[in-house]
Amino acid sequence: MLNALLLALRQIPDPAFRRPLILGALGALAGLAGLAGLSGWVLAAVAGAEGWFAAAAAAAGVVLVGVAAWWLFIPLLLAISGLFLDGVAAAVERRHYPALPSPAGAPATAQAWWAAVLAAKMAGLTLILLPLSLLLPLLGFLALWAVAAIGLGEGLFLGVALRRMDRPAAEALRRRRRGEIWSLGAALALLAAVPLVNLLVPVLGTAAMTHLLHRAG
Numbered sequence: 624m625l626n627a628l629l630l631a632l633r634q635i636p637d638p639a640f641r642r643p644l645i646l647g648a649l650g651a652l653a654g655l656a657g658l659a660g661l662s663g664w665v666l667a668a669v670a671g672a673e674g675w676f677a678a679a680a681a682a683a684g685v686v687l688v689g690v691a692a693w694w695l696f697i698p699l700l701l702a703i704s705g706l707f708l709d710g711v712a713a714a715v716e717r718r719h720y721p722a723l724p725s726p727a728g729a730p731a732t733a734q735a736w737w738a739a740v741l742a743a744k745m746a747g748l749t750l751i752l753l754p755l756s757l758l759l760p761l762l763g764f765l766a767l768w769a770v771a772a773i774g775l776g777e778g779l780f781l782g783v784a785l786r787r788m789d790r791p792a793a794e795a796l797r798r799r800r801r802g803e804i805w806s807l808g809a810a811l812a813l814l815a816a817v818p819l820v821n822l823l824v825p826v827l828g829t830a831a832m833t834h835l836l837h838r839a840g
Contacts, residue, residue, distance in 0.1 A: 624806045627838065630719065631830035639714035640826055643707035648822040650706070654699040694753070697771045697815045698745035701778045704825035705738025708782045711826050715833040723837070728793075729785040738782050745774035768812055775815070775824075776808020779832040787836070800835070807831055 634640060709731040716723050729737075748770050756763025777797060784793035797804060811828045815821045 624803045624810070624835065627807060627831045627834035628810060628827075630834050631715075631827050634715065634718065634830055635823065635827065637714060637718065639717070640711065640830075643711050644823070644826045647703055647707055647825040650703045651696075651700060651822050651825065654696070654703070693816065694749045694767050694771065695746055696821065697812060698742040698749065698774060700815055700821065700824045700828075701745065701775055702739050702742035704779060704829050705735035705742075705782060707825060708734050708738065708779075708829050709786065711829040712783045712786055712833045715830050716837075719834070720837050726786040728787045728789065734782050734785055737785065738778055741774060741778040741781075745770060745778075748774075768809070771812035771815070772805055772809035774808070775811045775828060776804040776806075776832075779808070779811075779828045780804045780835065783829060783833045783836050796836075803835060804832075807835060 635644070713726075749767060752763065752766050752770065755766060780797055780800070781793055784796055787793075788796070807828075811824055811831070814827070815824045
């Protein structure tokens, strides 16, 4: 798992990564700006009321909206990664696995659709768990991190696997490598919480999962 991540990091300067890296970062920034705008609108609506209850609600709203924006940014990154998955995986394969035959799995549009659907499911589960993060912060954090780790891990792995095999074979491989996939997803979820570094996650995660796929045997 660690080796796959290190190999992906070393290829970040690769010219083949430049376009997806720039477009992925711009997409992530646009999404973050959208989340920030939505947060501001919600807080402005709450702040319009008066009295101590309104003040308490506004304070709780600041915390909840901040937590929501942070965790919802992760499924957003997963959705963005689906748009560049094919090109990034192809660049990794050209450099590290040149003997591989041409991909014969799902087309790029199907891979992008799969990532978007999983990102939507992840976002929904994140919203359900958000109140838990206020009532029981530690337990809520662990639950949200687990959702992010599993969602990013399985989403990115299945995305790159579907380039090379049909859905049943990809699912079977995912079950066999679940521990490594979740571990790499957990590392990516932590990176996604670091400002600026999180902009690399769509490309970095796709590249790392490509290595994990081909080192699975």
